[in-house]
Amino acid sequence: MFGTLQNYLSGIQRSWSAADGDSLASFISLKDKHIMNRNLYVESPENIVERILDPPIDEIVSAHLKVLYYLGMEKRDFMQAYRQQSQCIQSVVKMLQQLKDENWCLPIMYTTCLDLRILAQKCEELGSSSKPGEILEKAADCLMSCFRVCAADNRSSDDDTKRLGMLNLVNQLFKVYFRINKLHLCKPLIRAIDSSTFKDSFPLPEQITYKYFVGRKAMFDSDYKSADEFLSFALRNCPRNFPRNKRLILIYLVPVKMLLGYLPKKQNLERFDLLQFHELAVALKEGNVRKFDEVIQRHEIFFIKCGIYLLVEKLKFIVYRNLFKRVYNIKQTHQLDLSAFQAALQFVGETDMSIDETHCIVANLIFEGKIKGYISYSHNKLVVSKQNPFPPLNTVS
Amino acid sequence: MSNNIKGTCEQFCPEAESKLRIKEKLLHYYELKNGERTVPGLLVKAFARSAAGVKAPRTKDLRTERCLQKTVEYLLKDIVLDKRRPYNFVYDFVFDRLRAVRQEIVMQRYDEKQTLKLLEPMVMFLAYSRYRLCEEQIDNFDPKICNQHLQECLKRALCCYDEIDVQSLNLNELNRRSFLEAIYLLFNLGTSEALNRALGLPSEVSKSEVFASAFQIAIHYHQGNFYRVLVGIQKLPHILSAIASLNLQKLRSKVYLVFAHAYNSKQLMVPTSFLSRLLLYEEVADLLADCKYYNIKICDDNKNIQFMKSDFNTNIAVMKEKHECFVDKKFEKVYLPEILLLKRL
Known part of the structure; x- marks a missing residue:
């Protein structure tokens, strides 16, 4: 040469x-x-x-x-x-x-x-x-x-x-486009590939990269189901000897999965140096709002830099849901006093929580199907369904 | 046009245009001497598209920077305060004349700082007018066009901000920037574009009180915590509160929908006092009217609402924006030109 x-x-x-x-x-x-x-x-x-x-x-x-x-x-x-x-x-x-x-x-x-x-x-x-x-x-x-x-x-x-x-x-x-933040320009490209007859015959490595990016795009468009599908494909097919790429995929897949009701395993996160998500998952599981906010704040720069800050902020209502589920488990009744929820929220850090806001939060969770039941305003009570009042999140669409 | 062309005209309206328009009797109401139908008063250069076949402007057809500044001040003070005709009339005139100013900014290739000085008041004017005229009939005011221009001016201003080192801004300029960034965020509430921009702002801006409160609202909106959004909107200053309140009808309809699911019952009722407090209604009658619109059952005593999932009309369009008491009250307390010209925020 x-x-x-x-x-x-x-x-x-x-x-x-x-x-x-x-x-x-x-x-x-x-x-x-x-x-x-x-x-x-x-x-x-x-x-x-x-x-x-x-x-x-x-x-x-x-x-x-x-x-x-x-x-x-x-x-x-x-x-x-x-x-x-x-x-x-x-x-x-x-x-x-x-x-x-x-x-x-x-x-x-x-x-x-x-x-x-x-x-x-x-x-x-x-x-x-x-x-x-x-x-x-x-x-x-x-x-x-x-x-x-x-x-x-x-x-x-x-x-x-x-x-x-x-x-x-x-x-x-x-x-x-991702680097210069012009995601809207991706749309015609995605259309061109999706309508192509060669869609599935492109080389696998190229398909993995493609799915990684369309997954991220779907995430930005708040289409979490598709994001999950695309990113999971990328992760499944990404070869073992590319841990850096796997990590990149996980940065987006983990929070999307969390939003859809799956919690990540600590050892997996450890392997890819992504323990930030473990801390987040722990707070989420406990329904500990204070801890949750604290984790977000501590890793704010990481989350913003990766472009998942808004996504993790969206997990907030799941934190509420988990907290309410714990209240339900303690009370062991189907008629739950909303002031109990209010007190729980105040206890975990939402110190300025009013009863009006508690109503709104519970109402929203019912609307999203995360709690099965209805509220009685005059009795200030949430009446939950006898069967499965807190359906697993991955079954809630 | 390689060299910057610099205006020399010191009048609000260049002489050639004045002559022509006086001769042809093309004067606007606000350009006539008070009370007289034919005597010209103070003319302001009108907007004309730069099109093929039109001669390139001469320097004496373009105004100096100082003069443009004066023009904007005149429009946003003397004309805006002119109570002889309804506000939509004022809006049409000021909108057109400001557009001419904007055109000259481009023609004379002003740098970012020069541009911002003229552009910032325009944003304020458009934002204010958008709210003030939100109840008008379509023939009097077209909200779509106003939105378009507001968005365009905002984005132009944001581009200018991005070019200027935030460290070099003085406190006043920084406040203006924070205010406009907040307008952009609230005007585009719920879009990830605006939120992502907010996340990337320099801390000098994002930590400012006015922007931080707008950002909190945007995050709560993103999370779906409408309670905090509604509480937050009331606490915003004048124009921000006005721009944010344009989302109220959408929010209310969302809350009705959520409540129709959560309080779904044939027997149980929800008191109007709770709803009107939560949804920022001044009069219970307004609440009842809105409930009727969405086909929500009102109890005979007019004091309670009965939510039913199946009753709620999801096919009906969101109601048109309207004036909100808590916003109007904020404007009663301020001297409008001072706000529009960003002298006091």
């Missing part, structure tokens, strides 16, 4: 004639070891590249070499490298359009798109843009131009269609 520029280019030429997408992809990947080769850092490689390579791969390689040049400079210029990488993508788009009815070139697109996103992220971190998110947004436009070519390729046969490359791009785009 550490040969001359000439060697490198003839290597590319050979793979090009053999239509070997994977090896071409590694020739222009920023993760490949050829990038250490200083012979390849050329500021204006166009002439020599054009002499050896045919269009349309020549433009792609030229742009790639320029990226290497800017990254190899004494003072790394990420912004210029990023610009060249977007140039590279434009050439990739051209290539995709020219190679009709063939899809062996998709790996080239995957690699260049991945590198573009990573470079854009790097530029954002360095604060190179005037507005945060601006560069990533531009990068997303670039990725979209590839996506459009792939999505529109509906004339070639199922084996040769570029539509098979859609999911990879969608995942890249998700990563950008």
Whole structure:
């Protein structure tokens, strides 16, 4: 690999004639070891590249070499490298359009798109843009131009269609949109994938990533059932040797599950360094409002950073429900005085709880099906059903 | 237009437009001398779409920053206080003239601080008017358009805030920001967008008293604790209370629905005193009227309500917003221009 520029280019030429997408992809990947080769850092490689390579791969390689040049400079210029990488993508788009009815070139697109996103992220971190998110947004436009070519390729046969490359791009785009907080832009992408005939034949790793993001999206849209389904799929299929990814999935799956009435096991959380949720689960189970609020406050930054703060706040009514269930267990009667609930709430930290609010909370729990029964205002009593007055939460829709 | 074009006009209305409109008798009621139908008074530049074929504005057609400031002050003080005609009339005029100001902000490419100075009062005006005119007929006031403009102005203001380092704000500017952030949150109550923005705000803003109280309401709304929402809305200051109260009808209908399930019984009753206290009704008659609307049974003595799951009409639309006594009382105590111009919050 550490040969001359000439060697490198003839290597590319050979793979090009053999239509070997994977090896071409590694020739222009920023993760490949050829990038250490200083012979390849050329500021204006166009002439020599054009002499050896045919269009349309020549433009792609030229742009790639320029990226290497800017990254190899004494003072790394990420912004210029990023610009060249977007140039590279434009050439990739051209290539995709020219190679009709063939899809062996998709790996080239995957690699260049991945590198573009990573470079854009790097530029954002360095604060190179005037507005945060601006560069990533531009990068997303670039990725979209590839996506459009792939999505529109509906004339070639199922084996040769570029539509098979859609999911990879969608995942890249998700990563950008989640980072810049533009979740509404995900919707058309999700529609494109869900209506695709290849929905289930995309590679499994891509499907896992996809499900992870649509799960998070469903969570933001308060569609917890779907979020549970998607995230569970991701967790089930994520291989053992990716604990970091498993942890990422769990950060969202655990609170969603808690909301649906499942409590996490301590040892599982421990394994993934997510004991915050254990503390939360303990408070939840006890119906201890004070403790619950305290845990949220203590881990506020973690919850906000992960984007699950609002979700855990939503667990509050389950805390109330569990507290009321304990009151019921102690009293052992079907006619429960609401002032007993009020006293319990005050005892666990809701010191300013009024009887009016107690009524409202109980009413809400009945409405949601978390308590079976009715309230008698004049007697100030909750009359619960003789059977199963506090149905398990996972049975409540 | 590479260079910033800078206005030089010191009049509320540029001379060319004044001449034209006086000649063509295109003067608004508030631009005529008091009591006389033909004598021009003080003109204010009207809004005109920038369209193809219209000449690029000359510097003398655009107002200076100081003049724009004065224009806004004139509109939100002299005109808003003008009691000769109903408020929807005032609104139409001020809305249009402020829109022209907004257009000039864009034309002259004002920076964030300049923009905010002019934009903040517009937000206040639109928010106030949205409440003040919420009972009007559709021909007099279109709440949808008002919502749109309010949202647009708010978002523009929020973008400006994001560009300015919060550390560099003085106390007054910080208060203004907190107030507008609170308006945005309450105007968009229940949307995760607004809540997520709130979570990401710098602590200088999120810790401010006015914003914190709005945030508490939004969180309680998110959790479904309508009791705390209702209590919170009453405690908010004037315009925030007004904007938040626009959600009241929706909240009330939700509470009726919840209660229809929770107090569901053929025999048992719920006293109106409890409901009107909880749902912020000044008059029991209003409560009864609303119950009737949702087909909830009222007992003969008018003192009790009988909730039945099966009775409740879930297909009926939520009632139109109305003026709330506790909000109106807050406005009685303040001098409106001072609020609209954010001199005192």
